[in-house]
Amino acid sequence: MAPRKQTGDDHARALSFEVRRVQVPFLDAASPAVVVLRRAVLIRTVPERSEAGPGAISTKGRILTVQTPTGRQGVIKRYRDKLPEIPGWAISTLGEGDTPLIEAPRISARIGARLYLKFEGMNPTASFKDRGMTVALSRAVADGNTAVICASTGNTAAAASAYAARAGLTCFVVVPAGKIALGKAVQVLAHGAKIVQIDGNFDAALKLCQRAERDLGTVALVNSVNPDRIEGQKTAAFEVAETLGRPPDALALPVGNAGNITAYWKGFKEWREAGHADSAPRMLGFQAEGASPLVAGHDFENPETVASAIRIGAPASKKGALGAVSESGGLIESVTDEEILEAQGLLASSEGVFCEPASAAGVAGLLKLAKEGRAPEGVVVAVLTGHGLKDPDVILNRTRLPEPIPATFDALVETMQRVEPEAR
Numbered sequence: 001m002a003p004r005k006q007t008g009d010d011h012a013r014a015l016s017f018e019v020r021r022v023q024v025p026f027l028d029a030a031s032p033a034v035v036v037l038r039r040a041v042l043i044r045t046v047p048e049r050s051e052a053g054p055g056a057i058s059t060k061g062r063i064l065t066v067q068t069p070t071g072r073q074g075v076i077k078r079y080r081d082k083l084p085e086i087p088g089w090a091i092s093t094l095g096e097g098d099t100p101l102i103e104a105p106r107i108s109a110r111i112g113a114r115l116y117l118k119f120e121g122m123n124p125t126a127s128f129k130d131r132g133m134t135v136a137l138s139r140a141v142a143d144g145n146t147a148v149i150c151a152s153t154g155n156t157a158a159a160a161s162a163y164a165a166r167a168g169l170t171c172f173v174v175v176p177a178g179k180i181a182l183g184k185a186v187q188v189l190a191h192g193a194k195i196v197q198i199d200g201n202f203d204a205a206l207k208l209c210q211r212a213e214r215d216l217g218t219v220a221l222v223n224s225v226n227p228d229r230i231e232g233q234k235t236a237a238f239e240v241a242e243t244l245g246r247p248p249d250a251l252a253l254p255v256g257n258a259g260n261i262t263a264y265w266k267g268f269k270e271w272r273e274a275g276h277a278d279s280a281p282r283m284l285g286f287q288a289e290g291a292s293p294l295v296a297g298h299d300f301e302n303p304e305t306v307a308s309a310i311r312i313g314a315p316a317s318k319k320g321a322l323g324a325v326s327e328s329g330g331l332i333e334s335v336t337d338e339e340i341l342e343a344q345g346l347l348a349s350s351e352g353v354f355c356e357p358a359s360a361a362g363v364a365g366l367l368k369l370a371k372e373g374r375a376p377e378g379v380v381v382a383v384l385t386g387h388g389l390k391d392p393d394v395i396l397n398r399t400r401l402p403e404p405i406p407a408t409f410d411a412l413v414e415t416m417q418r419v420e421p422e423a424r
């Protein structure tokens, strides 16, 4: 029998690419066009089934799948059987999830446990919010919404803006005036969301947005009080358990509005209930001292911390967080701003991982527990929730670039020797 002619799909398979159909709205259904993908793999475009009938190209122009060598297909497709049903045409993804779990040998030595860092700064908008936002925005599209709204200390706003742009929806973000980190504000502006600054804190902004959803009825709220956000964010727990081959003994993370600790615990419980594991980690949540309502047992009217992302005085998912801690035999404690910045510096300088201040609260908490002889044992994961580049001011406030030197070799050597006398 004559050998079958090789197709683009065969080439893709040979290179271990996932073969998926790509729909390109600007191409005619009959076009024999090819799409050039990253790493020079060619895949034919084929019409995808749409509501308009089999073989027709969707006129909605929404289906833009993400193509990568492996994984990174987005959490909705990756964990389809563990997430709420969303029709394919409504999925708005940027290839979120599948973030690295990085071993941290130097901090492990200080803590006395084997520490891994789940670096959520590697998501498309550089924070864990993308996992939940893909589900919330896709659902908003499926439900026929044309606008979304959120309150934010910055990261939710950045993620909502990006996923709304992707989905073609209008996005309103309500933020405390002058209080969100520079990188996050820039993201919102770049994605073209409507930014509303209020003379009030995050908690006031969230109340306003909840009322907007309730009273206006035309705009979907995409904060973590929306259960779709929690569903998406729980996928990080699945990834941790899959990568390690089992759930860790403990998981440390920062706590602000408390959606993420709620989501991780839901994920680990579902993983165990599905029979993939027979254990679940102790959940160790850490709040910034000046914004630690769950530790103090009462809301904070004026929360204050250098970690602007977790400057929250009345966490919406208080019940979920306290449930996670008590059911898992974990704890929720506070760390000072100094401890947070020290942990941020240590992560960047000794492990090479640059996260934003709030993201370092989990590691700050582990270091504090170790100093007090209470560190968890075994395999421990610290979730680094967002990338350090989001908040450049925190670093620039502590250090600055040196004065320029003459552009000569002598000046270079002299400068190097001043820094490191051994340098030649």
Ligand SMILES: Cc1ncc(COP(=O)(O)O)c(C=O)c1O
Pocket: 127, 153, 155, 156, 224, 254, 255, 256, 257, 258, 259, 260, 261, 309, 310, 356, 358, 359, 385, 386
């Ligand atoms: C970078 C970062 N880390 C941690 C948190 C806390 O997450 P959660 O509000 O889900 O507790 C947030 C947002 O609140 C955040 O933006």
Ligand SMILES: N[C@@H](CCOP(=O)(O)O)C(=O)O
Pocket: 150, 151, 152, 153, 154, 155, 156, 157, 222, 223, 224, 225, 256, 257, 259, 309, 310, 316
């Ligand atoms: N840190 C958050 C606060 C809002 O949290 P959410 O998860 O309830 O949307 C932010 O980035 O705005």
